[in-house]
Amino acid sequence: MKKISLAVAAVATMVSSSVVSAYADPVDDKLVIDGQEMITRAPAPEGHPFKEVLSGWLFREPETRELEADSFQNSGMLYVERGQEIWNTVEGSKGKSCASCHNDAAESMKGISAHYPKWDADAKRPINIELQIDKCRTQNMGAEAYKFDAPEQKALTTFIKYQSLGAPVKLDLKQGEMQSWWDRGKKEYYTRTGQLNLACASCHEASMGKHIRADHLSQGQANGFPTYRLKQADMVSLHNRLRGCIRDTRAEMPKPFSDELMALEVYVTWRGTGLSVETPAVRQ
Amino acid sequence: MAAKPKPRVKVPKTAKAGETIVIKTLISHKMESGQRKDKEGKIIPRKIINKFTCEFNGEPVFSCDMDPAISANPYFEFRAKVPESGMFKFSWVDDDGSVYTDEQKIEVS
């Protein structure tokens, strides 16, 4: 029985690979933003299913790639500018802005977000930039945490991540219990959800490079988030995108910043180890 | 974005007399088409920037009349022939009558 099913699978693979040639592979192109070359291909870390990790930028059409390469045309830069205003705006009962403690973000935040999510000893769980902002706001500024995907949250996160533009993604899995969150995230990555019974890996690993209708399936990297998505004509946060993918499998969506999504963020971010932070990336 | 629309403009700082330069502009705006429906199925009213103009020292250089088919965060790229040093003035007119403006100086040698 197993034999026959393998034979069937082999035939299926042969048929599909003859079709693949009609489609474009990830492009051989360099992404240079304001004179700085981004790392869009990097050798995969040990234990990664691929030999090479590839930025989603390589899977996009020329017009979309051009939008990201030109920092003036990139609409995501509007959110970087808005984020800078928020950075310098005093809020909360303690009369502080981000800049009150961190001064010039171009120096204090440079390269920082390439190492997020990181272990938070107080919360005893990994935190991302959005949660780090909320921690600062509630503990140090006497301000309220942002609502998920509030425009200010997206703009400030985009601004802070932009200070790491070009820096290669590298997580420290030795901090706290990061490794066990990575393990959990990996398990989730391969778990099929919803009525359509699909896992992250079904599209972004098993079918990477192929097309779902017109969507050229990338490796599903996180290095460009928050990303300016042409579909929404707006910044899209990583948890928004993860939820969207899960929704599309016809499953219930996990809550933003839930343990489930934080574990997935740790694992998916690790899968992009070595790629440059591209925030604000531009995607379809 | 909830914040007031904010223009970004890219004009070279300097040019030679009579040179044709490239100008790029971008402004944050949803460009609500008047075609979309909200969750209750009601039409969301149209609210777009309907006109963009560029003047140099008070003289018109380029303008654009816009319909709802222009994308959110409208982008324009166009040329200008600069005879002398002076000031570019850019304005965007919103459906609600608001006008957003920006000015950029250029030194011509």
Next chain:
Amino acid sequence: MNLAGILVAASAAAMCGSVAFAAEIAPTDVKFEDYAVNASLTGVAGNAEEGAKVFADRKLGNCLACHENKAMPKQLFQGNVGPSLDGVADRWSPAQLRAIVSDSKKVFGPETVMPGFYSLEVGINVRKDLVGKTVLSAQQVEDVVAYLATLKE
């Protein structure tokens, strides 16, 4: 659609609309034998014209998301996650096609990306309003199988 087609579609709709579902096989009772499902899921012959619509509808079969089909040249951007369906009827019998559409994992093994369109062996955390429901109805599967059976080279 010609008159005969309309009559077939109307009678199929009438069958589905009525309570007389005696002939319909529940998703959990579908019998897979040698990678085939020999018995019709409904006892009503599939309608290829209806099947073509279910095949292309992005909210129903959405088959073009993953498969190319030259018989639908007006549908742009056909996917290639799965194999091309050109000549699929030359490679598979209707009973095999019924098995693949109903639950491809029973034919290709658990690793296949293809969803089961008439199966309740699905992923975790299924959207609440879809729990216990299949992607397609039994008759829609029969219609799609009838359409696929027309794809000969």
Next chain:
Amino acid sequence: MNLNRRQALALSAGAVAFATTGFTALPANAAAEETAKRITEFAGGKEPGTGKITLTAPEIAENGNTVPISVKVESAMSGDDMVESVLILADGNPNPDVATFNFTAMSGVAEATTRMRLAKTQTVYAVAKMADGSTFVDKKEVKVTIGGCGG
């Protein structure tokens, strides 16, 4: 079941709502007729000529919400050899109007770029009007991609 049948029938009738921009495309013929009418009006009742104007648009638009388009018109930009305006139309949108670019002698070159919304695969037109009243047209078909999952 009934709903599904209805959806299937609605699809066959071509009444596919465009989820992304919320643009509902007009039936192909009505939109194309409206576009032809606008071109004739703009050209003062005459048929526009070809040449002189170049419309650049992607063959495949990765998302119909943001499609970059550029126009360039050959002209001395002085005297009678002067481009006054360029009308942009799209024949598959709910309303064919997209934008009108207005040039002056100070433009130096009649060239402009913007980004537009396309509800579906369709043809985009650019019509230039010269100071002497003559008009020129160029067009490009843009295939607008269809997303895979989510329906």
